[in-house]
Amino acid sequence: MxxxxxxxxxxxxxxxxxxxxxxxxxxxxxxxxxxxxxxxxxxxxxxxxxxxxxxxxxxxxxxxxxxxxxxxxxxxxxxxxxxxxxxxxxxxxxxxxxxxxxxxxxxxxxxxxxxxxxxxPRRSELFSRNTGLLETSALAEKKVVIVGLGSGGSPIALELARAGIGHFTLIDFDRLELGNISRHVCGVNDLGRYKTLAVRDQLLQKNPFAEVSTMEVNINQALSQVEDAVAASDLLIVASDNDQSRFNLNQMSLNNNKVALYGRAITRAAGGDVLRVRPWKGPCYNCIFSSGLIDGREEEMSQKRQALAILPAYVEEDKINTMIQVGLSSDIAPIANMMTKMALVELSRGIETGMSTVDEDLASDFYVWANRREEAYANWPRMGFKWTHPSILRWYGARVDRDPNCLVCGGHLEEEPAT
Ligand SMILES: [Zn+2]
The missing domain is CATH 3.40.140 (Cytidine Deaminase; domain 2)
Structure with a gap:
């Protein structure tokens, strides 16, 4: 041939x-x-x-x-x-x-x-299929910070690149392990690499015109560096597994008046939740946390590092591996998909497109998804044909008010501070 x-x-x-x-x-x-x-x-x-x-x-x-x-x-x-x-x-x-x-x-x-x-071809032709649904030329100017490039963050990054988002900052200090592969957008070719760099390469495959910078840092030890990136962005997406980093990022989102999306899967990806924080206009991460909605659930352990942190040093490799929880990629997909949609709605704000019609539907700040009849969802009614009771496999939005006594955002209820 x-x-x-x-x-x-x-x-x-x-x-x-x-x-x-x-x-x-x-x-x-x-x-x-x-x-x-x-x-x-x-x-x-x-x-x-x-x-x-x-x-x-x-x-x-x-x-x-x-x-x-x-x-x-x-x-x-x-x-x-x-x-x-x-x-x-x-x-x-x-x-x-x-x-x-x-x-x-x-x-x-x-x-x-x-x-x-x-x-x-050049950019305009690459995204011709999105025309009308998304304003590609406007999205090409948008800057997104994504924290956590694991099974949740990596597909979000890829979807946003497909939509034509032009600027990314990817933050994660973990490397791709064998156990990650079945749930990650990267494959065996990328074993041992920083997730940030491996995802960057995938992302440029979808949008060769994107600008991607990466930071292989622990958020909690590089606060000012990360805050600079947040300050320069249009949207903060948090798919990290660490509570302390979430509180730090919440503070940065409020300081800089940047909308933030927090998503995660819970134990063995039985379900998950997504929180959108519009600073000073709705509840912040701490308001939700102290309301008990995301309190007391065990988060996914997907990395050897997390297991090593809580196990004594003499524990054998096999034991460590069994500590690392499994969860199906297809169970994480609904959560990543919801975050992608909410991200595109935020980034399309002020631009008349097909995407902005979803804005009023996604009026809640906090969403819950249940994949399986386990954990807190064990006794939810069957999906059946009713729409009056919560069933698994569909999204539920909750209206949550700002907590006037919130230690993080409670002091500014009257007006948003100048940033
Ligand atoms: Zn708050």
């Missing part, structure tokens, strides 16, 4: 805009499926691509598009030594109406083969 080569339109435009003569430029390509498909880059991509790496050489072709293939092959071969593997050659030029054009050749030991070329 004719090889297929994907090229980033943006990179080709950059190459064409560079002044100077026709020249060879070293790029990099990644080959798949017995060298039948290639992804070619004129510059090193910002994420870690997959595929088998092979050399790529780009050059500007002259106006007529004529290329002496034999001469070019000699030139290229003298430049790179692919060790028997293929070399991808890109010939870029300007086509009709100043649009960039690109031809690709694949050089192997057998000779030169012409390849079919496809452009990975």
């Amino acid at each position: 004719t090889p297929l080569v994907y090229v980033f339109e943006e990179q080709v435009r950059d190459l064409l805009s560079q002044a100077g003569d026709v020249r060879l430029l070293d790029g990099v390509a990644y080959g798949f499926d017995d060298w039948t498909v290639f992804h070619a880059y004129t510059e090193k991509p910002s994420f870690t691509p997959s595929g088998h790496i092979c050399p790529c050489v780009a050059m500007r072709s002259d106006a007529t598009g004529f290329v002496d293939e034999e001469k070019l092959m000699l030139q290229v071969r003298s430049r790179v030594d692919p060790d028997g593997g293929p070399i991808v050659v890109l010939l870029v030029g300007t086509g009709v109406a100043d649009s960039p054009s690109c031809r690709a050749l694949v050089l192997t030991e057998k000779g030169v083969a012409g390849a079919d070329t496809r452009f990975v």
